[in-house]
Amino acid sequence: MWQQQAFVLDSKFNAYRATNHPNFRTLYIRRRNQLLREKSKQDDIIPSSNIRRKYLKIRSAILQNKYNVHLDIQSNSAGSQSTSMMSLNMNKDASVEMDFFSRSYYDLTPIPTSQAQASRALVGNNTIEENYAFDSVHHIYDQHSDAVTVLKFANNDKSKLCCASNDGTLSICDVLMSPPSVLAILKYHTGPVTGCDWSASDELIASCSLDATICFWDAVRHCCLRCVNDPFFSSVLVCSFNPVNNNILITGNKAGFVCVLNVSTGMFPKGGKQKIGGQILSLAIDSSGQIIWTGNDKGEIVSLKFNSSDGSVLTKCHRIITTPKRGAITCLSWRSWISREARDPMLLANCSNNILCLYKVSESDDGLLQLKKKFLVPHMHSNHLLRSTFCPIMSFRQGACVVTSSEDSCVYFVDVERESNYAVNKLQGHACVTLGVTFNYDETMLATSDIQGIIIIWSRQPQKHNNSL
Template sequence: MAVAWQQQIFALDARYNAHRAPNHANFRTLYIRRRSQLLRENRNLSPEHLKSYLKIRGQLLQKRYGSPLDQPSIGHSRSMSLRSVSRVSGDFGDARLNIQNTGTVSGLVPTKQADASRAIVGGNSIAENYAFTGVHHIFDQHKSSVVMVKFANNDRSRLLCASSDGTLSICEVAVEKPYLAAVLRGHTQPVTGCDWSASNDLVASCSQDGSVRLWDSKNGTCLRSIQDKLLCPLQCCLFQPTNCNLVITGNNKGELRIINVSTGRAPLGGYCRVGGSVLSIGCDINGQLWWVGTNKGEIISITCDITGRLRKVRKFQIAGNNCLITSISWRAWISREARDPSLLVNCSNNKLALFRVMDKEGNLQLKWSFNNKQSDNNMIRSTFCPIMSFRQGACVVTGSDDGQVYFVDIERPPNRAIVTVLQGHANASFGLSFNYDESLLATSDKEGLVIIWRRAS
């Protein structure tokens, strides 16, 4: 109970932080870090004292600075209906999958019957499993928004951060004193995406300067820089999961391209055009099926064979033409109870949506949607929780325009789906990533702050 009050105090300070020394971002960051440290040092205070302190501090801050920054509200989502998939001429099919104002819950993983799986995690409720003890550390090495954070594969400690200031950084976080291990410099414009190779020895990044770069993750040196064929900004990149020589990129002109980072060239057939601007990419565990999100409210499924040849298969109109698909995450849901491949999607019409992957061509079926604060100006992202298949309930995490980080149970109706809310960012929360054992969660925001949250064991 005391932890909850401490988090509310921290959130209150974060909301007012932009009012402090508005021309000195470094001071504001130092101040909020010190506030977090003081809260950690006073863990023995009773909930009653913390509650009283929160009330008094709120009154003092309001008297000193006035009302806190206005938070964006959920806009009116576009009204749409669900239609079945229809095949058109050739191999490319169109469909309209429209996100309703009310979500649907049907055919999810039957974890309520999974007594053996629940026993593995002690039979705790989903809220107990995702309780956090507070802030583990705060990083402030970036001068502009941190658009993406990613823990290394099957790694507890190494965290990759991509920033609009044109740099990337690698942090060691699962240690007594977290520290900045390396800063990757080379891009001349904002970094828009990044990824770890399967073995974590390489890092790929893309930027609005039109280049994709390959880095040595151990010493931070740039091994290769490859320019986009059309010299236009790149918005996202991912390693091919089974071949770290191949990186897939998407640019502002709607082109998807696979690049062999060893040669700097695209394999034969490793290119396709999807239209609009490619903003997000997701793929299955084998890299054979990909989904691409655009700024036209569309998701396109694409197959990729062993040689790197790309082929468009289906196009789904998720929302209106001006809606941005900012994040796509794939999950196999493999457990002893069921297999239910799914996509988690963030849309700028204030929606977090979950789709079932129906077949090997990437056909999608809407399963559930949730009202989430997201405007066209912010690249909000979401992710599945790593160990969800062994617990009652199925939890996903998303950032939002209001700076809060929401843990949402997709087995519940949307109006009762929120499990936990982390409050600490004063601006829109963009990136988020769990380490593989869920002991730490990293989140980032529009001001360049990266917060490492410690989950209760």
């Protein structure tokens, strides 16, 4: 898809284009994307692959000469400094080189599914590829000077986006304003910001940092309300509000502790700390707020039970090892059910040896996990803290998709119900390792970020609807 390669090339140099006019840069890159998409639909004149390669080579030389910048996309992607907060010294498995699109890694029972006529009728009987055709660039942000590691849309506002960066700041953006704008840059942390989360009411934002602090921000007035030190003075790598009680924040640190923090008092209650081991890189909490799953850099997922009636006590329940090579668990995502034919609660785990693990959550109240499917996915994941997420309204569609970042600079849509040919869409707008991915709640916008601090807002193509229904 040479049009997407051309777009990657243009977006690579967009930061140097009209440096005093950011709105012009956005308009330029959006228009460029539109022209390339229109070109891809022309079937009458199809240039040969040699002409395409020459075009990309010549355009790259022209842009480098014009802006006096010598950048190599491939070398930047492969040789860029890792943004991970742990050391991943793993031997590269030769099996990773196999065709990701061709077969499952383990022959396990797939998620039960069937022909869902009612589900597909709700969205116009579109194919799953059409449902997830997020290839239109809505806006590009470049307000951060370092990697943007975490992105979070607000829970009840489809336009507000929070971005956490290694430059030590957070930003709040409104992606639906005309034009889209940065509402605020939040500065208080003295180290890279490693995580952020919105409260259920969207009034508060919590953030954590390598400087061993947790900050709470007024999301309306854009000011810091409180800053709390980690009880072990260790770098805090992840944080998440309890979905039932937003006065409780769950954190995980580099020392391997999961902690409960009372937001209103700024205190860590007695019994609210548990040693997991390793470095806590990811958290997921079920809708009841009572079951917490944590993932560390040793490839372990540990379930904990949270009992607020007993003084915010955390109790360890189960520990599982995801893969024999113990790839770091860089992201965990929980969903109560992922399709109308798969009503069981599911947990998705990103492992840093190119594997996605999908677990069924047991009916017991202790977070026990049963492996449902484990497969290699069509992206590279070995050295960075890559994120993934369930598509928010996929329960009304055929298939069950997740979107995941990648070290090959792409963003992949993966159907976890398929036994092969998992990838249903691939976005190639970034020119380096992609990190953060998030949807707004109605799935009209997708935000992605990379290690150079670029944030791309993607919008869905207009869908076809079957008027005969």
